[in-house]
Amino acid sequence: xxxxxxxxxxxxxxxxxxxxxxxxxxxxxxxxxxxxxxxxxxxxxxxxxxxxxxxxxxxxxxxxxxxxxxxxxxxxxxx
Amino acid sequence: xxxxxxxxxxxxxxxxxxxxxxxxxxxxxxxxxxxxxxxxxxxxxxxxxxxxxxxxxxxxxxxxxxxxxxxxxxxxxxxxxxxxxxxxxxxxxxxxxxxxxxxxxxxxxxxxxxxxxxxxxxxxxxxxxxxxxxxxxxxxxxxxxxxxxxxxxxxxxxxxxxxxxxxxxxxxxxxxxxxxxxxxxxxxxxxxxxxxxxxxxxxxxxxxxxxxxxxxxxxxxxxxxxxxxxxxxxxxxxxxxxxxxxxxxxxxxxxxxxxxxxxxxxxxxxxxxxxxxxxxxxxxxxxxxxxxxxxxxxxxxxxxxxxxxxxxxxxxxxxxxxxxxxxxxxxxxxxxxxxxxxxxxxxxxxxxxxxxxxxxxxxxxxxxxxxxxxxxxxxxxxxxxxxxxxxxxxxxxxxxxxxxxxxxxxxxxxxxxxxxxxxxxxxxxxxxxxxxxxxxxxxxxxxxxxxxxxxxxxxxxxxxxxxxxxxxxxxxxxxxxxxxxxxxxxxxxxxxxxxxxxxxxxxxxxxxxxxxxxxxxxxxxxxxxxxxxxxxxxxxxxxxxxxxxxxxxxxxxxxxxxxxxxxxxxxxxxxxxxxxxxxxxxxxxxxxxxxxxxxxxxxxxxxxxxxxxxxxxxxxxxxxxxxxxxxxxxxxxxxxxxxxxxxxxxxxxxxxxxxxxxxxxxxxxxxxxxxxxxxxxxxxxxxxxxxxxxxxxxxxxxxxxxxxxxxxxxxxxxxxxxxxxxxxxxxxxxxxxxxxxxxxxxxxxxxxxxxxxxxxxxxxxxxxxxxxxxxxxxxxxxxxxxxxxxxxxxxxxxxxxxxxxxxxxxxxxxxxxxxxxxxxxxxxxxxxxxxxxxxxxxxxxxxxxxxxxxxxxxxxxxxxxxxxxxxxxxxxxxxxxxxxx
Numbered sequence: 001x002x003x004x005x006x007x008x009x010x011x012x013x014x015x016x017x018x019x020x021x022x023x024x025x026x027x028x029x030x031x032x033x034x035x036x037x038x039x040x041x042x043x044x045x046x047x048x049x050x051x052x053x054x055x056x057x058x059x060x061x062x063x064x065x066x067x068x069x070x071x072x073x074x075x076x077x078x079x
Numbered sequence: 080x081x082x083x084x085x086x087x088x089x090x091x092x093x094x095x096x097x098x099x100x101x102x103x104x105x106x107x108x109x110x111x112x113x114x115x116x117x118x119x120x121x122x123x124x125x126x127x128x129x130x131x132x133x134x135x136x137x138x139x140x141x142x143x144x145x146x147x148x149x150x151x152x153x154x155x156x157x158x159x160x161x162x163x164x165x166x167x168x169x170x171x172x173x174x175x176x177x178x179x180x181x182x183x184x185x186x187x188x189x190x191x192x193x194x195x196x197x198x199x200x201x202x203x204x205x206x207x208x209x210x211x212x213x214x215x216x217x218x219x220x221x222x223x224x225x226x227x228x229x230x231x232x233x234x235x236x237x238x239x240x241x242x243x244x245x246x247x248x249x250x251x252x253x254x255x256x257x258x259x260x261x262x263x264x265x266x267x268x269x270x271x272x273x274x275x276x277x278x279x280x281x282x283x284x285x286x287x288x289x290x291x292x293x294x295x296x297x298x299x300x301x302x303x304x305x306x307x308x309x310x311x312x313x314x315x316x317x318x319x320x321x322x323x324x325x326x327x328x329x330x331x332x333x334x335x336x337x338x339x340x341x342x343x344x345x346x347x348x349x350x351x352x353x354x355x356x357x358x359x360x361x362x363x364x365x366x367x368x369x370x371x372x373x374x375x376x377x378x379x380x381x382x383x384x385x386x387x388x389x390x391x392x393x394x395x396x397x398x399x400x401x402x403x404x405x406x407x408x409x410x411x412x413x414x415x416x417x418x419x420x421x422x423x424x425x426x427x428x429x430x431x432x433x434x435x436x437x438x439x440x441x442x443x444x445x446x447x448x449x450x451x452x453x454x455x456x457x458x459x460x461x462x463x464x465x466x467x468x469x470x471x472x473x474x475x476x477x478x479x480x481x482x483x484x485x486x487x488x489x490x491x492x493x494x495x496x497x498x499x500x501x502x503x504x505x506x507x508x509x510x511x512x513x514x515x516x517x518x519x520x521x522x523x524x525x526x527x528x529x530x531x532x533x534x535x536x537x538x539x540x541x542x543x544x545x546x547x548x549x550x551x552x553x554x555x556x557x558x559x560x561x562x563x564x565x566x567x568x569x570x571x572x573x574x575x576x577x578x579x580x581x582x583x584x585x586x587x588x589x590x591x592x593x594x595x596x597x598x599x600x601x602x603x604x605x606x607x608x609x610x611x612x613x614x615x616x617x618x619x620x621x622x623x624x625x626x627x628x629x630x631x632x633x634x635x636x637x638x639x640x641x642x643x644x645x646x647x648x649x650x651x652x653x654x655x656x657x658x659x660x661x662x663x664x665x666x667x668x669x670x671x672x673x674x675x676x677x678x679x680x681x682x683x684x685x686x687x688x689x690x691x692x693x694x695x696x697x698x699x700x701x702x703x704x705x706x707x708x709x710x711x712x713x714x715x716x717x718x719x720x721x722x723x724x725x726x727x728x729x730x731x732x733x734x735x736x737x738x739x740x741x742x743x744x745x746x747x748x749x750x751x752x753x754x755x756x757x758x759x760x761x762x763x764x765x766x767x768x769x770x771x772x773x774x775x776x777x778x779x780x781x782x783x784x785x786x787x788x789x790x791x792x793x794x795x796x797x798x799x800x801x802x803x804x805x806x807x808x809x810x811x812x813x814x815x816x817x818x819x820x821x822x823x824x825x826x827x828x829x830x831x832x833x834x835x836x837x838x839x840x841x842x843x844x845x846x847x848x849x850x851x852x853x854x855x856x857x858x859x860x861x862x863x864x865x866x867x868x869x870x871x872x873x874x875x876x877x878x879x880x881x882x883x884x885x886x887x888x889x890x891x892x893x894x895x896x897x898x899x900x901x902x903x904x905x906x907x908x909x910x911x912x913x914x915x916x917x918x919x920x921x922x923x924x925x926x927x928x929x930x931x932x933x934x935x936x937x938x939x940x941x942x943x944x945x946x947x948x949x950x951x952x953x954x955x956x957x958x959x960x961x962x963x964x
Contacts, residue, residue, distance in 0.1 A: 035927075066938065
């Protein structure tokens with residue numbers, strides 16, 4: 001079977017794992033704890049592709065009709 | 080008053096144990112009677128005085144407090160035989176199937192039970208739902224046929240809704256059920272999701288029934304002096320009666336059959352006492368045949384306790400009446416009948432500055448406007464002015480610190496609302512204008528946001544009671560602050576109907592006024608501005624154009640160019656030389672070219688109004704709207720404007736051409752059908768041949784209708800020029816005031832294809848719509864094409880088809896409103912406490928982020944140009960004009 005690289009698909013936005021410092025900075029800026037971030041399942045195909053672990057914060061950069069490009073963050077959760 | 084701060088840590092739900100029910104009950108209820116012959120409540124009856132007080136003046140026999148203070152006290156009914164609680168029947172079924180009929184253990188080996196226990200603990204720890212795990216356990220235990228603990232063979236248990244259990248054809252009585260549930264060990268019960276401290280499984284089978292206090296089921300005294308009991312009391316009477324009979328029969332040693340019948344009846348009454356809408360149980364009825372409203376019915380649904388009394392409440396300081404229009408009010412105002420102004424009050428605190436002023440209100444009292452209804456002493460005691468005998472004595476006592484509830488007066492800020500409140504513009508703050516008569520009056524420009532008309536609509540008004548609320552309403556909710564819609568970034572408040580046709584006629588190039596006429600118009604509209612130089616002088620008389628007068632209302636440095644609604648969208652725009660005067664040019668606040676129509680200041684479309692709100696602020700916009708509507712209304716009233724059926728008159732020549740086009744269309748349809756029959760029709764991609772044919776026919780027919788419309792419009796326009804008399808219907812359509820060219824087409828030329836479900840009409844007999852056609856006839860007329868115009872009248876067959884299409888439209892609207900209403904409710908429930916924080920993130924009440932930037936771009940749509948962040952063209956245009964000037 002042919003393996004497809006889903007990250008290359010036009011409908012899949014860019015996913016990146018935030019580094020320790022970046023994550024800390026983000027949480028400080030928003031003045032929140034990890035629990036207050038939107039979640040993403042650890043078995044999400046993109047999460048597995050970029051090998052993010054539970055607790056990692058993922059930065060998602062999407063194309064947006066209104067803003068051109070919009071940034072979203074999600075924390076990887078178990079279930 | 081001191082407020083004791085308390086915090087709710089959590090809520091725990093459980094079942095009432097029989098002991099608990101007995102402990103909380105003050106009385107054992109034994110008799111089904113409520114009152115004796117003298118009208119006194121019977122002890123041990125359902126109205127026992129120890130259950131609380133409802134009659135004013137009496138003291139409670141249990142707690143000794145008076146009406147408002149006594150919370151009411153529970154009683155109990157000792158059931159002669161246990162009954163199943165309907166609400167838990169389903170759960171009882173699941174449990175019965177999962178436990179051993181002999182030893183009462185869960186039908187799973189210990190290690191498996193232990194595994195489930197671990198999983199449950201984990202779920203509880205991380206705050207996940209325990210339900211799916213318990214469901215899993217029930218599923219696993221159900222499949223076991225032999226008890227792994229005692230080796231007992233398990234029989235199949237059938238559950239017959241709503242409250243009967245049958246084990247291998249043998250009925251399980253509630254006593255049997257209860258016995259089995261009792262056998263469950265505490266540790267097993269826990270694995271099934273019970274917190275045994277507050278909910279033992281056997282408590283789901285009732286042995287004692289709590290009787291709610293009389294305060295829960297007050298009886299009402301009718302005008303005739305007759306007492307009418309609450310539905311719950313009626314139901315409880317039934318329960319006691321049967322319970323008594325059952326008990327007597329058991330004691331008398333009656334045959335088993337009779338006892339079981341009575342038992343069943345008791346079960347029925349207790350079931351309907353909890354819920355009178357259980358599937359499979361005939362609802363208990365009142366003597367009149369109306370189904371009783373029992374416990375579940377009190378809570379459930381739109382009229383239930385939650386939606387009707389807790390999520391929404393009736394409020395004081397509000398009024399409701401019919402609305403009617405008043406073009407002389409500002410958009411910010413609302414006309415309030417004096418009658419209502421005397422009833423609604425505003426609390427004012429007396430200060431040294433206002434004391435004399437306030438005393439005048441008190442002196443007028445509740446019946447003379449403007450007066451006051453109550454005064455409140457600094458200690459909070461209220462005195463009704465209707466009851467005060469000596470006003471002068473009271474006036475002596477008034478000093479700073481008192482509060483006076485005075486009548487509404489002109490200028491007070493109130494909230495005005497029309498249901499359904501679908502968006503924030505459904506509740507806006509208005510300034511009061513007290514007026515005679517009995518309706519609320521409002522400016523016509525605020526009809527679009529409220530979606531109001533005057534065919535009997537009613538609206539609600541709320542008098543604001545606090546200073547903060549008043550300030551907030553004034554700054555955020557005032558009508559003028561709502562001109563721009565957050566939905567599409569244009570004005571939602573603006574001219575409608577006559578405002579538009581009036582402005583269109585007023586700004587026609589040939590409109591001219593003498594000096595006297597111009598002054599008269601301005602004075603009548605309350606506009607106090609000097610006239611400019613007259614546009615031209617003829618026979619020594621000075622004349623002013625409509626455009627000149629209109630320009631008086633525009634800000635002096637306004638520069639704007641846009642294409643009006645009447646624009647024909649020609650291929651090459653002649654701009655300022657436009658023969659329809661559709662190219663609007665405003666230079667330095669002077670309307671130099673173009674006519675005013677829907678695109679100028681109409682609701683949902685007004686370009687000019689949009690510019691004024693965004694560049695000059697809401698005050699300027701309000702003033703502009705107020706003045707412009709008054710001006711054009713005065714103009715159109717003076718000038719006259721009316722429409723009639725002759726606005727749709729077409730000359731013979733036009734009728735002939737229309738007939739010709741329809742003939743032609745008919746021929747084309749026949750041609751298509753022939754091509755289809757001969758199989759030479761070219762198939763459209765992704766369609767069957769039949770679909771292709773249908774689509775082509777529909778296309779031909781709709782083109783034909785459009786062509787007839789164009790001809791009609793052409794001749795209407797020609798006639799206008801020839802007779803030098805405008806066609807009101809056409810003017811309204813092209814200026815955007817009301818109606819469309821399609822409406823005109825249908826009235827004057829041809830109604831066109833009727834459709835059901837987006838297709839030509841095909842239902843009726845097999846192969847044909849009506850017996851007047853041959854089977855298989857798919858020509859235009861056989862499938863619902865209406866050649867006639869509304870004016871000419873429809874043939875019987877056309878009329879029938881038209882009715883089919885029209886009926887579908889009616890049904891659609893009816894269905895759509897209910898569906899979208901429910902969708903709205905669910906959306907709002909889901910989104911209600913999301914909030915945009917100061918850092919532009921959208922968060923819920925827990926601080927959980929939903930959006931990192933509101934709408935991804937952080938923009939407020941009402942400050943954009945029709946949803947567009949920047950309209951470079953407009954900005955360039957604006958500054959280019961300014962420099963040129």
